[in-house]
Amino acid sequence: MKSVIYVVDDERAVLDAMKRCLRKIDAEFHFFESPIKAVESANDLPPNIVITDQRMPFMTGTEMLANLREKGFDFTAILVSAFNDFNDVAGAFNRGLIQKYAAKPWDQQEIRDVVNHALQEPKQAKIPAKASSSGFHGIISEHPSMAKTFEYIRKASGANIPVFVTGETGTGKELAARVFHLEGMRSSKPFIAVNCANFSETLMESQLFGHVKGAFTGAVSNQAGLLENAEDGVLFLDEITCLPLTLQAKLLRVLQEREFSPIGSHSVKKFLAQIVSASSTPLQEAVERGEFREDLYYRLNVISVGLPPLRERGEDILLLAKHFVKRFNAELGKHIDGFTPAAEEKLMQYHWPGNVRQLQNLLHGVVVLNEGPLIDANAINVDIQCDFEELEQRVAASIEPQDNQQNTTESASQVPHKSEIKPLWLSEKESIEAAINAFEGNIPRAAAALEVSPSTLYRKIQSWKKNKGS
Structure with a gap:
C-alpha cells in the first residue's frame, strides 16, 4: 500500500513545482492550496507525510500540523519555509510538531532526499537512543542526562536546520556534531569540521569561502573553500564566537541566501550543507557583550543542544576512565586491569574543569608510566587534588x-x-x-x-x- 503524502501551499506555482520535483517518488500525493481543506481531508484519508509551507492565509503551517496532531493523526511533518521563519521552526520542532525541514528557496534534490528519508523511516526499527557503556556513536555514557541528550540529538538530526551545540571545553561538542551527521539523512555526505579560533580573520575567510588565482598575494591557484567542500553534507564550525564580526556578516548572508562567492570571484555558488556550530561560550553572552551578531545568533541557534560537564555525570567518570585505560592498553601494549579503590575515589572527587578531554589526556600519561596491574592513587597527578x-x-x-x-x-x-x-x-x-x-x-x-x-x-x-x- 502506497504512503499518502499531503503537500500544502497557498501558491499554485509552488504546488506545481513540487509535483514536478516529486513525480518519480512512489507515493499517493494530494495537493492543497488551503490548510483548512487539508485538515478536513485527513478525516477521510489520513496522511503518512505532510509537506507544508509556514506562512499561509487563515492558518499557518504549524497551526495546521498542531490541529492534525490534536485529532490524533500520526504522520511525519516536513516544513518548507524561508530562513526568516526560524523562530517558528525552532518552536515547532521543540513542540514535536515537525520532524524535518527544508529551506526556501529549496533545492529539488534536497526535497527529494528529505521525502525519501521520511518514507524509509517507518520501515526501520525505531530503537530509542539510550545511554550505554558501549557508546552512542562514540559517546560513552550511562547517565540519564546523556540519555536525554542522545534522544534529542536523534530527533533533531532529521530536521535539516542549523544546530548549535553548547558545553564547556572538553565535553565532546565535535563528537555531538558528528552524531548529528551520522543520524541524519546526510550521513553518506561529507562531514567537515573547522575550529574558528585557529585562524586569523584573513585566513579564516579564505578557508570558508575559497579563492581564485590572483585574489591576493600568494593565491597562485584556485582553491575551494569549506563552504564548497562540504557539498550537501554537514559543516561544523567550532568556537563560532571567535569568528570576527566582519566574517559573521558574510556568514549570515550565506545562511540567508544559501549562496556565496569565492574571494576574488564574481561567480556565485550554491551552499547546500547543513550548519552545526558550537562554542564553549554561550552565544547569548557573546551577543550581550557585542562580540556576536544578534541576527546571526537567531540563524544558528534554531536547535540548541547542551552537553553537561563531566562533574555532573556521576559514575560516567569511572566508566570513561576504564574505557580510556582499555583503549590505551591496546595502543601501548599494556595490561593494566583498572584502578585501586583509592584511585577511583580520587577520580570521582575531582571537579574536571577540562572535562572528558582532560580525563583522557591525564590517563594517557598515567598508562604510559604505570607498570603494575592496577593504577593506584599515587599514579594520579597530585595536582588533581587541588580544590x-x-x-x-x-x-x-x-x-x-x-x-x-x-x-x-x-x-x-x-x-x-x-x-x-x-x-x-x-x-x-x-x-x-x-x-x-x-x-x-x-x-x-x-x-x-x-x-x-x-x-x-x-x-x-x-x-x-x-x-x-x-
Whole structure:
C-alpha cells in the first residue's frame, strides 16, 4: 500500500513545482492550496507525510500540523519555509510538531532526499537512543542526562536546520556534531569540521569561502573553500564566537541566501550543507557583550543542544576512565586491569574543569608510566587534588595587585630598576598563560577568572603565534 503524502501551499506555482520535483517518488500525493481543506481531508484519508509551507492565509503551517496532531493523526511533518521563519521552526520542532525541514528557496534534490528519508523511516526499527557503556556513536555514557541528550540529538538530526551545540571545553561538542551527521539523512555526505579560533580573520575567510588565482598575494591557484567542500553534507564550525564580526556578516548572508562567492570571484555558488556550530561560550553572552551578531545568533541557534560537564555525570567518570585505560592498553601494549579503590575515589572527587578531554589526556600519561596491574592513587597527578576554588584564588593572586597596606608600603619602597620593567604585552601574556595553566588548559574558565571573554584569549593567543611566526 502506497504512503499518502499531503503537500500544502497557498501558491499554485509552488504546488506545481513540487509535483514536478516529486513525480518519480512512489507515493499517493494530494495537493492543497488551503490548510483548512487539508485538515478536513485527513478525516477521510489520513496522511503518512505532510509537506507544508509556514506562512499561509487563515492558518499557518504549524497551526495546521498542531490541529492534525490534536485529532490524533500520526504522520511525519516536513516544513518548507524561508530562513526568516526560524523562530517558528525552532518552536515547532521543540513542540514535536515537525520532524524535518527544508529551506526556501529549496533545492529539488534536497526535497527529494528529505521525502525519501521520511518514507524509509517507518520501515526501520525505531530503537530509542539510550545511554550505554558501549557508546552512542562514540559517546560513552550511562547517565540519564546523556540519555536525554542522545534522544534529542536523534530527533533533531532529521530536521535539516542549523544546530548549535553548547558545553564547556572538553565535553565532546565535535563528537555531538558528528552524531548529528551520522543520524541524519546526510550521513553518506561529507562531514567537515573547522575550529574558528585557529585562524586569523584573513585566513579564516579564505578557508570558508575559497579563492581564485590572483585574489591576493600568494593565491597562485584556485582553491575551494569549506563552504564548497562540504557539498550537501554537514559543516561544523567550532568556537563560532571567535569568528570576527566582519566574517559573521558574510556568514549570515550565506545562511540567508544559501549562496556565496569565492574571494576574488564574481561567480556565485550554491551552499547546500547543513550548519552545526558550537562554542564553549554561550552565544547569548557573546551577543550581550557585542562580540556576536544578534541576527546571526537567531540563524544558528534554531536547535540548541547542551552537553553537561563531566562533574555532573556521576559514575560516567569511572566508566570513561576504564574505557580510556582499555583503549590505551591496546595502543601501548599494556595490561593494566583498572584502578585501586583509592584511585577511583580520587577520580570521582575531582571537579574536571577540562572535562572528558582532560580525563583522557591525564590517563594517557598515567598508562604510559604505570607498570603494575592496577593504577593506584599515587599514579594520579597530585595536582588533581587541588580544590577548584583554590585554583581560582591562585589565578587571582597571580593577576591582581595585593591591596593590603603592608604590600602597598613594600611595593612603594621597592622601586624596580628600569632593566627589570617588562613590556606591558609580556606581563599580559604571562598573566594569561598563568591563568590557562592554573585551569589546566580550560580557556573559558581562565577567561572568567581574568574577567574577559574566551574569544579575547583566543585572539591574544593567535596574535602571539602570528608574531612568533613573523
